[in-house]
Amino acid sequence: MDPSRGDPEGVKRERKGFQSRTLFLLMLPGVAYFLLFHYGALVGNVIAFKEYVPFDGLWGSPWVGLGNFQRMFEDAAFWDSVLNTLWLSVLQLVFYFPVPLGLALLLHSLTWSTVRRFVQSVAYLPHFISWVIVVALFQQVLGDTGLLNSGLSGVGLHTVDIIGNPDAFEPLVVAQVIWKDAGWGTIIFLAALAQVDEQQYEAAAIDGAGPWRRFWHVTLPAIRPVIVLLLIMRLGDILSVGFEQMLLQRDAVGPETAEVIDTFVYYQGIVGGDYGFAAAAGLFKGVVGALLVYAANKVAHRLGEQGVYK
Amino acid sequence: MSASARPGWMEKPRPLTQAAKALALAAVVLLVCVPFLVIVSTSLASTREVVDNGGWVLWPSEPTLDAYRDIFDGGIVTHALGVSAGVTIVGTLLSLACTVTLAYALSRPGVFGGKPVLLLVLFTFLFPPGMIPSFLLVKELGLLDSYASLVLPVLVNVFNLVVLRGFFQSVPEELYEAARLDGAGDWRVLVSVVLPLSKAALAVVGLFYAVAYWNSWFYASLYLESDHWPLQQVLRTYVVSGAGLTDATTGEATVTAPQSVQMAVLVIATVPILLVYPFLQKYFTKGVLTGAIKS
Numbered sequence: 001m002d003p004s005r006g007d008p009e010g011v012k013r014e015r016k017g018f019q020s021r022t023l024f025l026l027m028l029p030g031v032a033y034f035l036l037f038h039y040g041a042l043v044g045n046v047i048a049f050k051e052y053v054p055f056d057g058l059w060g061s062p063w064v065g066l067g068n069f070q071r072m073f074e075d076a077a078f079w080d081s082v083l084n085t086l087w088l089s090v091l092q093l094v095f096y097f098p099v100p101l102g103l104a105l106l107l108h109s110l111t112w113s114t115v116r117r118f119v120q121s122v123a124y125l126p127h128f129i130s131w132v133i134v135v136a137l138f139q140q141v142l143g144d145t146g147l148l149n150s151g152l153s154g155v156g157l158h159t160v161d162i163i164g165n166p167d168a169f170e171p172l173v174v175a176q177v178i179w180k181d182a183g184w185g186t187i188i189f190l191a192a193l194a195q196v197d198e199q200q201y202e203a204a205a206i207d208g209a210g211p212w213r214r215f216w217h218v219t220l221p222a223i224r225p226v227i228v229l230l231l232i233m234r235l236g237d238i239l240s241v242g243f244e245q246m247l248l249q250r251d252a253v254g255p256e257t258a259e260v261i262d263t264f265v266y267y268q269g270i271v272g273g274d275y276g277f278a279a280a281a282g283l284f285k286g287v288v289g290a291l292l293v294y295a296a297n298k299v300a301h302r303l304g305e306q307g308v309y310k
Numbered sequence: 311m312s313a314s315a316r317p318g319w320m321e322k323p324r325p326l327t328q329a330a331k332a333l334a335l336a337a338v339v340l341l342v343c344v345p346f347l348v349i350v351s352t353s354l355a356s357t358r359e360v361v362d363n364g365g366w367v368l369w370p371s372e373p374t375l376d377a378y379r380d381i382f383d384g385g386i387v388t389h390a391l392g393v394s395a396g397v398t399i400v401g402t403l404l405s406l407a408c409t410v411t412l413a414y415a416l417s418r419p420g421v422f423g424g425k426p427v428l429l430l431v432l433f434t435f436l437f438p439p440g441m442i443p444s445f446l447l448v449k450e451l452g453l454l455d456s457y458a459s460l461v462l463p464v465l466v467n468v469f470n471l472v473v474l475r476g477f478f479q480s481v482p483e484e485l486y487e488a489a490r491l492d493g494a495g496d497w498r499v500l501v502s503v504v505l506p507l508s509k510a511a512l513a514v515v516g517l518f519y520a521v522a523y524w525n526s527w528f529y530a531s532l533y534l535e536s537d538h539w540p541l542q543q544v545l546r547t548y549v550v551s552g553a554g555l556t557d558a559t560t561g562e563a564t565v566t567a568p569q570s571v572q573m574a575v576l577v578i579a580t581v582p583i584l585l586v587y588p589f590l591q592k593y594f595t596k597g598v599l600t601g602a603i604k605s
Contacts, residue, residue, distance in 0.1 A: 022496040037463050042443065124591070131525075132549075133580055145365035147366055183342075286438065293436055
């Protein structure tokens with residue numbers, strides 16, 4: 001298999017060609033995967049300009065031009081899903097985003113490393129739990145007969161209607177995201193905080209700066225780039241809110257409250273069989289999403305940050 | 311708290327601040343742990359105790375494994391557990407193999423086609439193909455209702471690829487040179503130099519893949535008939551949506567499964583994650599991830 005083994009002259013002679021041939025072959029399975037399942041599927045977006053006829057398949061189905069997009073722009077349910085998506089994104093930005101930051105500052109301020117590491121381990125864990133289990137856990141704790149309501153009625157208080165109640169859906173969704181990902185979200189802040197030179201704090205303290213001024217003048221400048229970067233990335237991703245999370249709970253509260261663009265695509269296409277129409281909505285989201293990520297990255301560069309890509 | 315950990319310049323913490331911090335930390339730990347405690351306890355309680363208590367138990371008075379016995383009796387859940395385990399093991403191995411080889415090739419300078427391939431890969435990050443075209447592709451490829459449909463469409467994860475590539479690039483160039491002088495080709499360098507040095511990164515990426523395969527349910531709901539479902543999709547249908555479990559022997563739908571059985575399914579779906587978690591946790595400290603996230 002290795003013709004040049006133990007033959008230094010041969011190594012030199014064969015090196016260039018042999019090496020790149022091996023590397024090229026090693027690259028092939030991965031490249032084939034990306035070409036087929038990403039670019040092949042990307043090409044499949046032509047269905048957005050067709051009316052899918054199961055018998056004729058993807059390529060045989062008749063073209064309808066921009067008909068699917070026209071229907072989509074005139075569909076009130078589509079715009080409802082866009083508004084729901086944007087609203088849930090904004091809610092998460094306002095109520096979820098500060099939590100990992102606060103938690104990271106709290107963890108970073110702990111001087112007892114055993115406790116810090118223990119709390120970190122516990123807080124990271126929910127990130128690895130599937131959405132199915134997270135939703136089931138919330139049902140068990142906050143449902144009609146769950147932990148919270150049993151406790152409330154046990155002490156003679158009114159029970160609260162949370163699971164399956166459209167009015168409580170928004171806080172519930174944000175609470176789930178906080179429970180699942182706030183701990184994991186601290187990692188990037190903790191990494192930034194760990195890079196601050198201890199001597200800067202010491203110098204500031206010797207100069208008479210109290211904890212608040214040290215926070216303002218040493219800590220905050222160190223993590224500001226990370227905060228800006230994450231905010232911009234989140235804005236670029238504003239058309240996506242936890243698809244699995246929404247899909248699992250949409251039926252319980254109804255589409256008026258829980259339909260987001262991704263679930264709209266799912267219900268129109270996979271459930272309703274209207275593939276062309278659903279693909280049009282998905283393509284719309286993909287194009288706008290890519291433009292937003294691109295724009296967000298440009299803004300990040302403009303602000304002198306590193307951005308997501310160069 | 312040990313005073314030695316506090317640097318000399320820092321003020322002595324005020325008791326009130328300390329108390330508030332302790333309270334916040336306790337709240338974080340309890341919020342994460344109590345739900346798990348409730349499901350484990352309820353799964354171990356007798357049906358009567360669960361009903362008497364109104365649907366859940368914080369601490370079972372007479373623990374019983376009845377619920378688990380029901381589940382492992384060879385019904386739907388037993389089968390789903392096998393499917394999940396199989397897909398997770400095979401999927402993780404295949405994913406690791408394809409990710410390692412591609413990451414290694416892309417980490418070496420001057421490989422033919424390396425630059426365009428890297429761009430090709432990174433572009434998919436910006437523009438994912440979309441649910442409907444992916445579904446139709448799987449359908450056209452004849453993969454519907456095959457376990458391959460849970461693995462092949464998600465074979466290589468771009469994030470994991472970038473993590474591994476970054477790690478391979480950090481292997482000192484001198485080691486490559488030395489191996490080459492010993493007459494090793496690129497394949498030998500990968501197997502006997504690069505991979506042994508990258509154990510931590512391989513462990514993290516492998517565990518990421520395993521967790522993703524184990525937790526996956528949406529593709530199963532898209533592509534598979536219900537008798538081939540993995541555990542998470544079974545869990546979704548019978549616990550989250552509250553459908554009745556079908557009796558495996560008679561094929562008849564029974565009433566909704568007893569609460570303790572539902573919770574036992576939940577526990578079984580969670581336990582593998584809890585088991586691999588300490589290993590995953592061990593490698594966080596090695597900076598593999600923070601380095602990758604930063605880049």
